[in-house]
Amino acid sequence: MMALPNGAGLSRRGFLAGTGVAVAAVAVGPFSGPLSAWAGEDSDSKQRDAYTWKNAVINGGGFVSGIVFNETARNLIYARTDIGGCYRWQEDSRTWKPLLDWVGRDKWGYSGVVSMATDPVETNRVYAAVGTYTLDWDPNNGAILYSDDRGETWGIAELPFKQGGNMPGRGMGERLVVNPADNAELYLGTPNGNGLWRSKDYGRTWAAVENFPNPGNFVIDPGNIILADNQGVIWIDFDQIGGKIYVGVADPADPLYESEDGGATWQPVPGAAEALGAVDGNRTIPNQSAVDDVNGYLYIATSHDPGPGNAPAASGNGGKIMRLSTQTGEWTDVTPTYNPRGVIPGFGGITVDRQNPGTLMTATRNNWWPDEIIYRSTDSGQTWQLSWDYAEGEERTDRFDMDSSGSPWLSWNGEDQGAAYAVKHGWMIDALAIDPHDPDRIMWGTGATIWGTEELTRWDSQGELIGEDEAGRRIALPVEKFTVGVRVEGLEETAVLDLAALGGALVSAVGDVSGFVHTDLDRAEPMIDADWSTGTSVDFAQSNPDIIVGAGRVHGNEKGHVGVSTDRGKTWRNAARVDGVPGDGHGGTVAISADGSRIVWSPSDTEITPVYSTDLGATWNPVQGLPAGAKIRSDRVRAAVLYSFSGGTFYRSTDGGVTFTDAGAVGLPAGGVEDFRTVPGRKNHVWLAGRGDAKEGISGGMWRSKDGGTTWKKITEFQMADSIGFGKAAKRSGYPAIYTSASIGGKAGIYRSIDGGNKWYRINDDEHQWANAGAAITGDPLLYGRVYLATNGRGIIYGDITA
The missing domain is CATH 2.130.10.10 (YVTN repeat-like/Quinoprotein amine dehydrogenase)
Structure with a gap:
């Protein structure tokens, strides 16, 4: 049980249905005690000074593993990090507010946030799945944090297993979701054989979905203590046209399930193994998804590597983008066919434009040199444009300029070397999200920062990026660029x-x-x-x-x-x-x-x-x-x-x-x-x-x-x-x-x-x-x-x- 702040309440929620595991729900309220506690007695009040706390500004510095926009409330945005807690966007100041500074040493693992969910119906509700390591490095199990006031205060539903906010695969998901058809219901995908879990009371209590058939089996390297995790159940998504629930599983032979009856029964999606399970001999898993509820498409990004920072495949492609028609069950391969490096090592984040059906974006995972690539399609993945490509010689042409003035260290004291810029589009891009209320705004997280722009649709007014010279080489044509800048102010995530x-x-x-x-x-x-x-x-x-x-x-x-x-x-x-x-x-x-x-x-x-x-x-x-x-x-x-x-x-x-x-x-x-x-x-x-x-x-x-x-x-x-x-x-x-x-x-x-x-x-x-x-x-x-x-x-x- 977590040590409670003064004035916090505590309530027992009984036993998890069907598990026999006692789970406590701890309500963490505002601190109401004195600002200073002391040892011993002293009449000198100067000893008992109250303190105000701030960050020395670095801006970012660690892996931002997820960015989640609320689907119905404008400017309500959350970001999660692997060891630095989670944050809420403050539109007036264009800064992030930390939400988990109350986490103490006894539950330090709660600062690793493996997933977040924001309620599209009662928009003040927000949830975080926490737990830093699935190893015994973290002595505590994971938990679901729930808040009814946008993260100002939190309750805690403890889980009987660990979660990996700082483990491989931490950028996949989202593993934690709110059912938009019944917002009291949440689903949680878990690692290491724990399967799919569900709450029916706004995240207060949880139980395993007993009839969910597959807990996953994908392990990067069983001989490595860090890489030996079974990646488990990766994400849950909802088809709001037909009412289906989709679940992505780390099992190349059986990677996708659906339910047509609100989660009562589950079936493998026909053709999913052939569509998602392998690329050029590399095992691949469905690491992220996005739904176009106008055209009736489920997009799935796959990779051979759960990420975020492992090496790319030695040879051959390591991932693709697949499109499933949620009404007909038809699979279509819409993978971008071109990468300036020659091969695509896999894909990380994927997002759709809610205001412009048919527009979606994705990013390479572990492309490393000379830079990651962000792809954009306006025709449901039939064709793609790249964020950058080679120009003649050793140069390159970009869709946008990078303004790193908000974090001048993002150059790593380096200099541009041909196509390898010192300030990069990023690496480890699993967090990629177009604002559902504003198609001009996008944010993406990297291993160091959050980049963003409010000029995104200028991309579509630019000329063709890719052409061919007389020798048949692909070249980049001049474009009128917009600006992408640092959007990480207030989010501090360095060790x-x-x-x-x-x-x-x-x-x-x-x-x-x-x-x-x-x-x-x-x-x-x-x-x-x-x-x-x-x-x-x-x-x-x-x-x-x-x-x-x-x-x-x-x-x-x-x-x-x-x-x-x-x-x-x-x-x-x-x-x-x-x-x-x-x-x-x-x-x-x-x-x-x-x-x-x-x-x-x-x-x-x-x-x-x-x-x-x-x-x-x-x-x-x-x-x-x-x-x-x-x-x-x-x-x-x-x-x-x-x-x-x-x-x-x-x-x-x-x-x-x-x-x-x-x-x-x-x-x-x-x-x-x-x-x-x-x-x-x-x-x-x-x-x-x-x-x-x-x-x-x-x-x-x-x-x-x-x-x-x-x-x-x-x-x-x-x-x-x-x-x-x-x-x-x-x-x-x-x-x-x-x-x-x-x-x-x-x-x-x-x-x-x-x-x-x-x-x-x-x-x-x-x-x-x-x-x-x-x-x-x-x-x-x-x-x-x-x-x-x-x-x-x-x-x-x-x-x-x-x-």
Whole structure:
């Protein structure tokens, strides 16, 4: 059962029909308790400040797996993400509002949203199928979240199985749908043999559809823990002309079912296996569908790969677009016949124009280079036009221009190389939707952002895109282009691994998108130009903060893992590669001495010795006395002193990182330590945070040392702690404010102390928990009370004391 916010109600809904599984429906209401919870008593009200929380603007940064327009209410749009929750569009500001920030650590898997459904009859109703992993990584089962107020508050119907919001196939669907003929009825397609499920009471309780005959059998790779999922029941769609219900199943031999009696009985659709099951010897499955209820067509996009990011088929086509006449049962292959790459690896999203019957669009899946292709047809798939094609030479011609100014990092610091543009139409395009109320508006999600335009029908007024030259080669003819821009503002979906606040600048290391230097928290910044695929660690010289270092994972063996800036993050250069450290990973932790004279880097590999540099990374030397993979930090006052921790041993260097020795500490945990940090302005002060390891019998908590790591005191309030950080003191010459993501009395939260750690107060509330938050935390050195928080899927959150 989920820990409830103050004031929330709870009701038992009994047993699932026919399953014997108790399912609780939990009503999550607005937080009505105090904004701060605290440990201990204190008369100083300043300790109990209320906080206002916002995002440092990155704009996107992760996989947007679905975009759902309400069919009857204009401008009611929802977006779902694989680890960052779901969002509702706000037309007035053209931004997205997060809807699941109330999800706490105990149910962090609810931040992975595998499907959404918006009610076309009672349009305030919205539903989300949640659960991040089908593996035991997520200790909880999945759930259906239901809301009667467009996601402002939610109830929870727990399910007896897991769902995979961040598993392969997460962009397929939609797996969760509302029956437009009876909006109290919902259907849910599930993975791993759990079949088709149904609710008849607005999502409050659920039961398996016992007579649904096929739970699916398609597995990408049974020998791979991630790819071994049975993709199961993929989507449900409705024919509103004849009243049929269609269900797509991950079974190439039996991929499509229909019901003509409201779900009482189910039959395979004749000819479906031949139409959908294979392309050029590759098994294919029906990953998405769209219905044209005027012409009576069901369109199905197939792919050999559930996606979103696996490699394309080695050879041959891997998918097609099939059209089923819902009245006659006739199948027609309407697959686009041309792809500039030569083969079509498969298809992702598919959508129809409700205002212009016969108009539909689809996108390639995993076309990768030089770009994905979006196809558009205005004659029910008989002919198609492409979003881009090759022109003469190495150039290409496009239907539209890409305006990435809303997210300047979308170029990945690259440059156009012929037909391979730095700013791409996208990749992993499973979310593709034309506004049912406005044929000029389309949005599509990618592995990084949402693109969109309000000029879509200008596509149809352009001249033919494809022609032939004298040699018979296909060429692209000039077209009058429209503009596609970023439509992801407000949707923040990065996994942040480290933070450093310099005062006037916030430096971050970020999964998949390197990292950023924010000098304006309300503005998306360019990506750190250090060739990281993922940033893992950042640090700065305390007495010379113009010098910043960072480390990250890199692709290939050409670039160094450490990046260095000497102008406060405006420009970066890669440090030299270290012999014996391959590419593709190994970011680890990096530290720079307080005066900026020494860098110490510890790759995240148990076989690679940490190294130090005295020339800002131009050359490296092996550190003496440290095990591989040890975490490293520098003293914030003493330039020659650095610290390290590994396996229960705390190490100290007094010669700038050349050698480390055991500091002689006892009583520290042997594992489960997430973070340790040193205190600005306090030499020899070190704090250590640990989650512990229940399987190994290691307890978590927090420890502090005032003598450089020789002796330690355990902070008894904390059962576990993820991270520790420091900011401006509450009083002049006072101890820096301490911030931590930790648990007191079993309550995970963001806690602060302004008296050196004697008393701690929770500064977030139950409406602001951000699921699995707190891998890194730091205060601002210039602004008392401001705290920056890393989240695993909701970007960089920062809080200020409420005015």
